[in-house]
Amino acid sequence: MNEALSPNIIEVSHLVRTFRIGDMTVPALRDVSLEIARGDFVAIMGPSGSGKSTLMNILGCLDKPTSGSYRIDGIRVEEMDRDQLADIRNRKIGFVFQQFNLLARTSAIENVELPLLYANRFVADPHALALKALASVGLASRGDHHPNQLSGGQQQRVAIARALVNNPQIILADEPTGALDSRTSIEIMAIFQHLNRQQGITTVIVTHEPDIAAYANRNIYFRDGKIVKDEKVARPQDADRELLNFAQPEAVIFTEP
Numbered sequence: 349m350n351e352a353l354s355p356n357i358i359e360v361s362h363l364v365r366t367f368r369i370g371d372m373t374v375p376a377l378r379d380v381s382l383e384i385a386r387g388d389f390v391a392i393m394g395p396s397g398s399g400k401s402t403l404m405n406i407l408g409c410l411d412k413p414t415s416g417s418y419r420i421d422g423i424r425v426e427e428m429d430r431d432q433l434a435d436i437r438n439r440k441i442g443f444v445f446q447q448f449n450l451l452a453r454t455s456a457i458e459n460v461e462l463p464l465l466y467a468n469r470f471v472a473d474p475h476a477l478a479l480k481a482l483a484s485v486g487l488a489s490r491g492d493h494h495p496n497q498l499s500g501g502q503q504q505r506v507a508i509a510r511a512l513v514n515n516p517q518i519i520l521a522d523e524p525t526g527a528l529d530s531r532t533s534i535e536i537m538a539i540f541q542h543l544n545r546q547q548g549i550t551t552v553i554v555t556h557e558p559d560i561a562a563y564a565n566r567n568i569y570f571r572d573g574k575i576v577k578d579e580k581v582a583r584p585q586d587a588d589r590e591l592l593n594f595a596q597p598e599a600v601i602f603t604e605p
Contacts, residue, residue, distance in 0.1 A: 354422060357517060357550050358384035358407060363416035365402050365573075376402040377413070378573040386517075387548040389540070389584070391561035394570030400554050401522065403570070407552065408441055408520045409433040421517060438466055442511025442549075446523035448503045450495045450510075457482060457491035460510045467514060481509035485539055501532035508539055519543065521553040525560055531594050537563040538587035563587055 365377040377399045384390055394400045405411040406418060409425055418426050425436055437443075450459045460478035464471045471477065482488050485505040495503050504524065511519055521540070525533035541563060544551045553564065561567050562585045569577040 355385050356383040357386045357421050358382075358552075359417075359419040360403075360407075361417040363403070363406065363418065364414045365399075365406065365411070366414045375573050377406075380416070380573070380575060382568065382575065382578070384550060384552065387544070387550055389544045389551045389563075389565045390553070391564035391567050392552065392554045392570065393556070393558070393561055393567060395556075398570040399573040400570045402573075404520055404522055404552070404554050407518075408443060409437045434466075438463060438514060440517050442508075442514065442516035442519045444504070444507050444511050444519060444521035444524045446526040448495070448500075448507045448527075450503055450506060452495055455492050455494055456487065456498065456506045456509075459495075459506055460513050463510060463514050477513055478509070481513040482506070484512060485509050499532075500528050501535055504528065504532075504536055505539065508536070508543075512543070516549065518550045518552065521551070523554055523556070525555070525557070531591075533560065534587050534590050534594075537585075538591060541584075541587050559585075 360380060360382050363377050363380040364375070367374045367376060380399070380403065392400045392403065402411070406413055407420075409420070409428075413426055416426070417424060420436065421440060423436070425433065428436065451462075457475065457478045460481050461474045464474040464477060479488060479491060482491055485508050487502060487505050487509065490498060490502060495506070498506065519540070524540075525536055528536065537560060540551050540553070543549045551564075553560070555561055562581065564581060565584055566578070566580050568575055
């Protein structure tokens with residue numbers, strides 16, 4: 349499929365995912381179909397065991413469906429082998445996780461450089477690209493700091509910079525504010541909104557928190573492996589405006605990567 353023919357970067361059709369536990373077959377996703385437009389900002393919600401994390405793993409090419417079709421940027425991926433999936437992940441997707449997943453003994457800039465080491469292409473100056481990604485999340489001056497020298501919010505910004513360094517078309521974030529306080533959570537959502545609105549990066553987050561989902565343009569609710577509600581957010585919360593409600597805000601500088 350030529351991507352110019354479709355406004356959707358993610359297309360899921362009749363997706364089923366089951367797991368074998370002993371003699372039992374446990375359904376995690378039951379006939380899920382959805383489309384996500386290029387440049388959209390989507391929050392996926394639901395209780396534990398609802399299937400949202402299973403869906404996120406499939407969208408991120410970390411798992412394969414039992415049946416059904418998944419196209420990313422027009423490319424059908426469910427029948428790809430491990431190397432092909434790794435290439436798709438590296439070229440098109442940036443991942444952000446709740447616990448940051450930074451290497452403890454490695455500086456911030458070296459953490460951000462890591463995806464470039466696995467890129468199936470020549471990178472002339474990975475250090476410069478990593479520094480540019482750090483600057484885009486307001487951490488250009490913290491490149492030589494190790495994770496234990498950074499706050500939780502700063503560590504999550506390093507993780508976002510790492511997700512950005514390969515210039516992905518999609519960011520997938522799994523509970524990206526789950527380990528952060530209220531103010532820092534809004535700062536992180538401000539970064540996601542800047543990336544989505546200014547750079548057009550399609551953003552999909554999994555969250556348990558309605559307050560966080562309110563920053564997205566669309567909320568999809570899962571229960572028992574099915575989509576039970578899919579609704580547009582008429583007026584998403586603006587994170588920059590919300591930060592004005594907090595005294596003594598931490599300076600966050602956004603620049604184009």
